[in-house]
Amino acid sequence: MTPPPFSVVRLKPKMDPRRIRFGHPWVFANELVLDRRTKALEPGTIALLEGSDREPLALVGFNSASKIVGRVLSRDTDMVIDEAWLGAKIDAALALRERLYDAPYYRLVHAEGDGLPGVVIDRFGDTAVFQANAAWADRMKDSFARVLAARGMPNVILNGTGRARGLEGLPELRVAIAGEAPAGVIPVPMNGATYMADLMGGQKTGIFFDQRPNHAFLQGFAKDARVLDVFSHVGGFGLAALAAGAAHVTAVDGSEPALNLAAEGAERMGASDRFETLQSDAFAALEAQEPESFEIVICDPPAFAPSKNALDAGLRAYERIAKLAAPLVKPGGILVLCSCSHAADLTKFRTSSLRGVGRAGRAGQILHTGYAGPDHPQHPSLAETGYLKSLLLRLA
Numbered sequence: 001m002t003p004p005p006f007s008v009v010r011l012k013p014k015m016d017p018r019r020i021r022f023g024h025p026w027v028f029a030n031e032l033v034l035d036r037r038t039k040a041l042e043p044g045t046i047a048l049l050e051g052s053d054r055e056p057l058a059l060v061g062f063n064s065a066s067k068i069v070g071r072v073l074s075r076d077t078d079m080v081i082d083e084a085w086l087g088a089k090i091d092a093a094l095a096l097r098e099r100l101y102d103a104p105y106y107r108l109v110h111a112e113g114d115g116l117p118g119v120v121i122d123r124f125g126d127t128a129v130f131q132a133n134a135a136w137a138d139r140m141k142d143s144f145a146r147v148l149a150a151r152g153m154p155n156v157i158l159n160g161t162g163r164a165r166g167l168e169g170l171p172e173l174r175v176a177i178a179g180e181a182p183a184g185v186i187p188v189p190m191n192g193a194t195y196m197a198d199l200m201g202g203q204k205t206g207i208f209f210d211q212r213p214n215h216a217f218l219q220g221f222a223k224d225a226r227v228l229d230v231f232s233h234v235g236g237f238g239l240a241a242l243a244a245g246a247a248h249v250t251a252v253d254g255s256e257p258a259l260n261l262a263a264e265g266a267e268r269m270g271a272s273d274r275f276e277t278l279q280s281d282a283f284a285a286l287e288a289q290e291p292e293s294f295e296i297v298i299c300d301p302p303a304f305a306p307s308k309n310a311l312d313a314g315l316r317a318y319e320r321i322a323k324l325a326a327p328l329v330k331p332g333g334i335l336v337l338c339s340c341s342h343a344a345d346l347t348k349f350r351t352s353s354l355r356g357v358g359r360a361g362r363a364g365q366i367l368h369t370g371y372a373g374p375d376h377p378q379h380p381s382l383a384e385t386g387y388l389k390s391l392l393l394r395l396a
Contacts, residue, residue, distance in 0.1 A: 006048040007041055008068065009033070009062055017051040020058060020072065023381040025112045027060060027070030035167045039064045043169060044135035046073065061117065065169035069073025071117035071302075083143045089115055090147050097123075097375055102134045104152070105188050106375040107209045111376040113385045121148070122205040124186050124197060127155040129205040130177075133164040145178035153181030157199055158316055163306070174200060179284060187259060187268060191204070191216050192243035195235050195269045198262040203258070207234060211300065211338070214370035214390040219244035221334050223297035228252070230282050235262035237298040237336065242271045252278045252285045276287070286324035298336040300390075305341035314341055315352040322356025326395060335364070335393045342387035349389050358395070364395035 009249060010033050020027065027049060032038070041047065047062040049070055053289065056077040060070035073081055093114045096323040097106045109121040118134025121144075128148045132138040138160075139188055145156040156178040175181075183198050188195045190212055197206035215237055222244035228237030232251035239262065242249050251262050251371035278285055282301065299321045305314025322337055329335050335357070339349045346369070357364065370390035378386040 006059065007045055007075035008050055009047045009060070010050045011052050012055075015050045017055070019370065020049070021075075025072040025117050025379060026068045027072070027078060029064075029067050029069045032069050033035070034064060034069070038229065039341055044137075046136065048077060061134055063168060064078050066135070066167060067162055071112075071136065073115075073117070073136070083147060086116075086140065086143055087147045087150070090151060094195055096311060097324075100374055103189060105190065105209070105265060107373075109373075110376045110380050111385065112379040113309075118162045119144075120205070122207070122209060122279065123153065124182075124206070125190065126153055126200060127179075127182060127186070128153040128276070129157045129159050130198055131159050131162070131205065132170070132373045133162070133168060135168050135170060138168075138170055140296045141177055142274060145243070149178055155181070157224060158183055159201075159205055163205070173283035181323075185264070187265075191217075193235065193239040194265050195239060196264045196268075197234070198261060201257070201260070203255075208236075209234065210340075210376050210388050211370075211390070212373045212375075214336075214338070214368075214392075215240035217392065218298070218334070218367050220337060221296060222246045225333075226293065227296045228289065228294045228298070230285060230297070230299045230325070231301045232262055232277075232298075233258050233300075238262065238275070238293070239265050239269070241296065242266060242269060242274060247274065249275050250278055252273070252280055252282060254279065254281060262293065281322065283320070286321070289328050291327045292330045295326055295330055295333040296336070297328050297333070298338075300336070300338040303341040303387075304339070305343040308343050309313050311341075311343045311348075313342055315348055318344070318349060319352040319356040319359070322353045323370040326357045326360035326362040329362070329395045331396060333395055334367075335395055336390065337393070338388070338390045340388050342384040344389075346385070350391060355389055357395070362395050364393045366391060367394050368392040 021390040028393045043063040047056045058072045059074045108123045119137045120131040122129045158177045160173040185196045222241040227241045227249040238249040238251045304317040306310045339354045372388040
């Protein structure tokens with residue numbers, strides 16, 4: 001008898017396979033038989049997932065060290081998971097982005113949303129920053145590098161940092177695995193602004209592409225406005241407002257290197273005279289401002305609720321941010337509140353934010369509810385891929 005091409009992992013007895021069969025891309029540790037044989041499989045092994053009745057369900061990237069022990073790669077159990085398979089996935093992702101954007105600066109792969117679970121790839125011209133947040137992808141990193149190089153990205157940086165990678169039991173590192181890392185920062189054009197991305201030393205992949213459409217929507221209100229951009233990172237909403245004719249922008253962040261990059265972006269745009277930075281704790285900076293000093297105030301914080309356990313504290317933080325920010329907006333002005341916490345869904349985030357606005361004695365209209373751009377496609381069965389929420393309110 002010919003041995004099976006894949007190791008087999010199996011759902012526990014009475015575990016309903018329909019969640020996987022109907023499209024969910026994750027198998028959790030408490031769903032799977034984790035005996036001595038299964039636990040001996042090397043992290044990142046491609047395995048055949050079966051139901052308790054031995055019916056084949058999917059091919060998964062397996063890692064017994066993770067709470068997500070199986071990540072679905074293909075429901076075609078005859079598929080060969082190799083470099084050709086990977087190339088087809090990247091080609092599909094690339095075709096979408098090339099229809100959306102006229103310059104090669106975007107999220108090329110958005111993990112499960114693009115059928116590559118645990119993988120994030122951001123493109124910066126001929127350089128790709130590759131986050132392998134799953135063991136199967138880490139094992140195939142050389143294949144990723146070859147596939148990307150063949151598609152116009154000869155320089156590939158493996159960004160192996162962050163919480164997600166730690167949960168997979170993978171080491172932290174940031175290194176060029178193909179070509180060369182850029183010698184300095186890279187200018188990234190978006191919405192008429194210029195952002196400076198530090199691919200080797202910056203946060204995540206160096207820049208956040210996800211807010212692009214929300215930056216663009218805000219630009220319709222920015223002409224001649226005084227703007228306060230809190231949690232600005234390398235310029236965020238503030239540089240987009242400058243590009244649309246804002247009279248003055250104050251960018252607030254706790255990171256001096258991020259603010260330096262924001263200032264360099266403003267300089268490249270010829271707008272340094274309308275831009276200033278303030279290194280400060282965000283809450284302290286909001287408390288220090290004079291009431292009704294700005295036509296536009298933006299608060300785009302890091303994830304206050306990165307997990308379900310942190311949800312209650314995170315919602316209180318979103319409420320507090322809104323309460324502090326709302327009084328700073330002139331009547332008729334704009335308040336933008338954002339969340340990148342997947343544990344806080346839109347309803348919970350909106351409720352907390354509006355409660356904070358109300359506690360500040362302000363009221364207004366929701367003009368726009370925004371999400372991540374289309375280079376961050378959502379997986380229909382995985383809410384985590386639709387993490388970003390943005391509320392734009394006009395305050396009375």
